[in-house]
Amino acid sequence: MxxxxxxxxxxxxxxxxxxxxxxxxxxxxxxxxxxxxxxxxxxxxxxxxxxxxxxxxxxxxxxxxxxxxxxxxxxxxxxxxxxxxxxxxxxxxxxxxxxxxxxxxxxxxxxxxxxxxxxxxxxxxxxxxxxxxxxxxxxxxxxxxxxxxxxxRVPTTDIQVTSDSPGLYNGESTTVHATLTPSTATDPITWTSSNPSLASVDDYGNVTATNTSSDTSGTANDHGIVTITGTSNGHSDSVKIAIGALQNVTVNEGSDATFTLKDLPDGMSVANWYRVEDGTATALNSTSTSYTVAKTTVGGDNGTSYYATLNYTVNGSTKSVNTNSALLTVNKSGLLALTAVPNFNFDSVDVDALCADSTTLENHDYGTAGSAYDGNDNGELSVMDSRTTGGDWTLTASLAPFTLDDGSDGNLGTTILDLYDPTSRLDENVPDTSTATKIYTSSDYDGQDFDVTDSELNLPPAPQIVAGDYQSVMTWTLSVAPS
Known part of the structure; x- marks a missing residue:
């Protein structure tokens, strides 16, 4: 040694x-x-x-x-x-x-x-x-x-305040500075904080952020914006400093919400992100420096909070620390929209069997190459309604007749799509006659999410059926009655 x-x-x-x-x-x-x-x-x-x-x-x-x-x-x-x-x-x-x-x-x-x-x-x-x-x-x-x-004495005639850092993680410090006019001014500087319990400032411009709260609801006073003000001879100026590793996020329903860890120090890494709802934290299995909540909804995401666990190494041993929790607020945006419609793939049926008798085909949640295919194979049917005024909305669907790939009839006959979602008790028959069929009506300004993966297609006996690949286009219409 x-x-x-x-x-x-x-x-x-x-x-x-x-x-x-x-x-x-x-x-x-x-x-x-x-x-x-x-x-x-x-x-x-x-x-x-x-x-x-x-x-x-x-x-x-x-x-x-x-x-x-x-x-x-x-x-x-x-x-x-x-x-x-x-x-x-x-x-x-x-x-x-x-x-x-x-x-x-x-x-x-x-x-x-x-x-x-x-x-x-x-x-x-x-x-x-x-x-x-x-x-x-x-x-x-x-x-x-x-x-x-x-x-x-040299009196102060103006003051400009700056900060060494625009933001502080909990428990950290920075310094604010006052540039006086004239530069030889001898009047003292008084420092104040708009929220001393969030971040304090001493007589020398040293700003210290509060520690991370154990409250994970996102409402604790351990993050937000604090204003530090310097005053000299009656002249004042201020600077804003963001306190906390994470800040609250507010979005309109249907938009993505992203929580970001800015300026993560060297030696620190993200171990995981967590979502907190009704006091219960759920691991999100993400080690990125940001986490995005996609297509937020008022019912599912408003009032949830998010935090990250960070890892660092000391003397060969890995340690962990939690960031502050930040709140997600989702506002109704006044938007009514059909945000997802499903594709269906009913696989195949033997020609001889269809010639002799009616057949029911189950939907399969995998893709197809048909010209009308738009990529949604998971049975998702969703309506977003973030309005606060207006009439009831109604969703209708019409199914065009099935035809062969070349557009010819193929003698399939009239088929019926049984649109079914057990969780939302949706069970409607839609014939392939291009006739509009009412699927759902809502009157409470709430969107609806259906899973119609278990839908079926009912085919009548077709003695003159032509073998081949058949497809149809389903048209969805979202309308609002006058209020």
Whole structure:
């Protein structure tokens, strides 16, 4: 194992038999390179670093100035080095950044009184998150913050607010920044959140999202849009930040609804998606970064919620964490439409048998190559009704006479299609005479889904039948009576 010491930019490795103790000593000669931002998701820190950086600011001589920073240990360090520790060390440069000396220790904040100056003077500060303990873990370094001291107040005339991130997963943090006009303005900035229980903001613009709720209904206050506002000398500006891995989705009935995990961190993968209805979660067997609910309905999908389970690996072991649950709202769109009609394939019958007697053929749910075939082999017959006003709708069907492929008669005779759906008690006879037959009438503004896979075709005796392939076209008509 090795002992790592960092002094004046030189790395020394000293072998110590069987033990590695992390010790750091820093010369007061130059600033250290800031550590990359931590990689984390929903409060799980996959890589350590600073979750809050000290910010630049302007002050008047005699002001009380406070700088703040917040560091985090990565999850591997926390697991493998539970008795190790870190402390905060603050460094200051008063000579333009040429040399630094320690000014504060073991606190996330450093407070001082701005010195008396006769002209604008810049002080530089950097925070070290110093590691002490067993293991080869390095100190983390914040960005260098510039504090400008002026002899008198410079009023703020405008403010523009931006955020380091447009969205946060639960338990994560980001920083909002205020650009003041003029750039030398010394008035303080006050930060507020439109929903502090969803995402809080401190005095330094550090925004922290709430943790994921155990409530999977999609109605918990753990996701949504929060507005962060900065105010200085009566001037305000805001920025919106999306909180939560998933956001609610609202669509009109019949449209697809897609839930998307944006910016999934490296090292994280989707283990599965889940649909929650009436408190019961059902696995959806999907590992994509998005999940789509196709052709949503008010009756079947409105009020359901969705979440994902994410996997990550720590020290060779796979761990899991759930995202927040997001709600699906399906609105009635005012649309009445016939969304699916079936194809039928009645296979074959022996010519001699048909010549002698009537025959009943069962539908088979596999495709056919007929010219009227449109691809729906699963017996689906569906009407969507998302209206809130209007008259009753009626569905009718007419069946053209069966003919041979070349269009000739073939002497099949009049056949009857028994359109049958046991679950919806649909049982109607449709002759192949091109006569409109009423199939169903609805008066409650609700769509209907039928499964007519079990339909049958009744053929009369046909002594003069010609052998061959027969087909017919079925015409469906959806109409509305005047209200």
């Amino acid at each position: 090795t002992q790592f010491l960092k002094r004046a930019g030189v790395s020394l490795f000293v072998l110590i038999a069987g033990l590695s103790i992390g010790v750091s000593a820093h010369a007061a000669s130059a600033p250290q390179t800031p550590t990359s931002p931590p990689t984390s998701i929903m409060g799980i820190n996959l890589a350590g670093g600073f979750t809050q950086e000290p910010i630049d600011s302007n002050h008047v001589s005699g002001d009380t100035v406070t700088l703040a920073a917040q560091g985090t240990r990565n999850i591997l360090e926390a697991i493998t080095n539970p008795f190790g520790s870190r402390k905060y060390v603050w460094w200051e440069s008063t000579d333009g950044g040429d040399t630094y000396s320690t000014v504060g220790s073991n606190s996330t904040t450093y407070t001082f009184t701005a010195p008396q100056v006769s002209s604008p003077t810049q002080l530089y500060f950097q925070c070290e998150y110093d590691f002490t303990g067993i293991g080869l873990f390095y100190s983390e370094w914040s960005r260098i913050a510039t504090v400008t001291i002026t002899p008198s």
